[in-house]
Amino acid sequence: MVTSRRTLLTASAAGILGGRSAVAQGDFPNRSLRLIVAFPPGSINDVSARLIAPEMAKQLGQSVVVENRSGAGGLVGTEAVARATPDGHTIGIGTMSQLVMNLALYRNIPFDLDNGLAPVGVISETPSVLVVHPSVPVTTLAELLAYARANPGKLNYASAGNGSINHVGTEHFMALAGIQMTHIPYRGAGPAQSDLVAGKVDLAFDSGPACVAHVQSGRLRALAVSFRHRSRQLPEVPLFAEAGLPQYANNSWNLLMAPAGTPVAVMSRLNAALNATLANPDVRARFEAGGSEVAINTTPEAAATFVAAQRATWVPVARGLGLTLN
Structure with missing residues (x-):
């Protein structure tokens, strides 16, 4: 059982980080970035995006514009990130609903949800x-x-x-x-x-x-x-x-993601900007005021493994409930 679980996590992490080949890159970033949120304004993930965007802009030296692309349980915004040119200028907020539940529940997904996205780093977890x-x-x-x-x-x-x-x-x-x-x-x-x-x-x-x-x-x-x-x-x-219900556990989380195939150097730059943003005391305080715990110095590899573990836990639960979405 332990061996199969470890194998699953390794395979899943590799899949999440896989994808299209890298494109040629000049200096990154060389223009403003789009930060796509797959849910309407006012959601906790929209709030998270708007908390990190100003500080990430300072770290990267370019503006970071939050764009809400809601619909289909988050699939619309997730697809917009997955299909974007993998040069780091389009990034997105990824959540349990988008990266785990949709994989379990939707029978027809018009893009490669399993392999088409690359986690940059975990942002926060919320009770x-x-x-x-x-x-x-x-x-x-x-x-x-x-x-x-x-x-x-x-x-x-x-x-x-x-x-x-x-x-x-x-x-x-x-x-x-x-x-x-x-x-x-x-x-x-x-x-x-x-x-x-x-x-x-x-x-x-x-x-x-x-x-x-x-x-x-x-x-x-x-x-x-x-x-x-x-x-x-x-x-x-x-x-x-x-x-009185010790077997129940369900907290939410979000992360920063990019299209699969984004060059390693760009992923590293985005990850460093995210970690510096989350280390900012004012940013951390604002997350904590809303009940969230900010991640500390996560890496793309650790974020991918985290998503793989969440999939290993929740995909069987979701499918076991007999829920499907078109």
Whole structure:
């Protein structure tokens, strides 16, 4: 078992880093960069992009322009990066939904998702918080599970869209807990969160600065956190292991990616700029204020191995739930 897992990780990492051959390069960068976000403005990944873009621009000596290309669960923006000229001037934010869940769930992907992208470095990891609208008559995870079992299908949950991490993560949560709830997909995390705060949906797995602010203000009630440790912003909220469901784990992450085949020297320059950006105390503080933990000095190779491990864990889970997307 250990041998097969190590083989899988090695093969997957090689695939992620593989792709088209390098193009001839002059000095990099020689013009502005596009930083593509595959989700609408206001999402946690859009916020992450806009946090790193100004400092990366200083590090690279060229402007870094954030461009939102949402649609198809992140496939539209991901494809835009994968099909871009591999010269480092088009980069993107990569997430669990884009790089793992879409690989598991979409039957027809119009580009090489498995091999067409090269991770530059991990940006951050963010706890996933199970939150309910205050109108839902529960205050703990145990009470939620009891209520859901007594009222199968009555509760509904919001997600950022079909195939998103909070869609698959919630389906996995329901399977482990033995409950049924109704899925309400949205076109992005922002609209889903807005309707949750308004009471139009009952609950969601949420994250980011807006989630923390809504919990702290009482507009949402947090029942449990999925992470390695309790949230620094919500220290009173128990981990799932503490709340009675120790087998559940689901936190989000994002990374910087480029088209496969981007020259090694360009990848190194992008990686150095990213690491310098994330080492900036102001940038780190702003990530941490939103509940995220910033990565420290990751390499392209380590980022690829990280994605491979996430695929090895989550692709079987997603496919085991019987979910497919067209």
